[in-house]
Amino acid sequence: LPNLFDAVQKGLIRHCGICDGYEVIDHKIAVIGHGETGLGEALFLRTYTADITLFSLGEPLRLDSAQRQKMHAAGIKAVEEAVTQVEIDEGKIVGLTMNRHGTLAFDTLYSALGCAPRSSLAGALGAALDNHCVVADEHQRSTVANFFVAGDVAKGVDQISVAMGHAAAAATAIHNSLRE
Template sequence: MSENLLDCLVVGAGPAGLTAATYLARFRRHILLADAGASRARWIPASHNCPGFPFGVAGNELLARFRLQADTYGVPQVRTRIIRLERFDGGFIASDGARHWQARTVVLATGVVDRLPAIEGLEQAIANGTVRLCAVCDAYEARDEVIGVLAPAQAAIGHAAFLRTFSRHVFALAADDSPWNEAAQQQARDCGIQLWPGPQRLELIDGACLARSAEGRRLRLDTLYPVLGADAQSDLAAALGASLDHEGALAVDDHLQTSVPGLYAIGDVVSALNQISVAVGHAAIAATAVHRRLPENYC
């Protein structure tokens, strides 16, 4: 068992998981990186918000660079989806339904899955920037455009107000049947946000997003930000009793350890700002904490 027992299993190979695995490999730890190949970073057409890339970098290119760095230090990887995590006296047992791995510690970098509107050609729309998923990341690239925010009525106003610092032409589109309350209407007036009823249909036409209302109104948007929430991939930890926040993200301490000893979480699955730079910082902190927690590995 001791030969097969991993020092750490890293689950998820986005920027966070790949960075954590690289750190642990450089610490000369016996690790494995398990990944299902669905990093949220792959959606990024070009990030101009990632440190070290002044002219922008596509998500897949960035992931390739992270993978190359991990490969340079011999990080072993397996393409699979871990579906179950259990405790045993020496650590954790992870399973993909067919295979099992034992590890003293586990780092979860499982991310979130965005809830997206039903639009034909959505992937292409994201690729060309017509649909954007992160205003903090790329609102600068949408400056001065006609921008729409699709979100539950009351929540849409706050997101739209943030985007008003980048464009004079911002519309809040209700994603539910709730009427705009008086406070929301006043905030919209104060911020210069235009309110629009929930679209009956969204379609892509000539590089723009066209919203059609039930009354037949049409609104052409250069950029649409759907803010419909995301589902944190925290089930593995939750099954072990790890603490979650009200949105299902994992609560962690200053060392990125969950409430389950030996179980760490990094990146978007953690209750924090969802940014690549934050995920990489999480990875450095967690990997170093894991290394210090483990038995010494003298030469």
């Protein structure tokens, strides 16, 4: 996606509707993503605005008929064409340009491209994985002795605050196990 790196560096792309969705009430929002992740973010943001377009960046949306029905029922528009340019003006994202659709204007851009947990080492060590996330108990203890997890490799909401909670639970369990 051209200009995306520049937009990320300038803090122009939002990543967390949970954290800042209230700031975009009644904005015209573009969500980049596809599949369940992209649709989930768009549906979550629907609480704050009625004007949402989901961009799959030239990839198939990867939605089944029930998901497409949810999208249409929520009034979320979809564009499967590749984006050729992120338009930035006066320090704000103002639109996405495509060859066929031209430039579509937006107030806010959210990224919903998903998370790719880097769990191959954990898997190689024998830890059980579920959809690339390390399976852990309530103390963040994996299925491998003395191997704890926190953050994106742990199953749950991919949020910094959740990762901090995972880390606190793991640290407490590690501390307690060292006392035994």
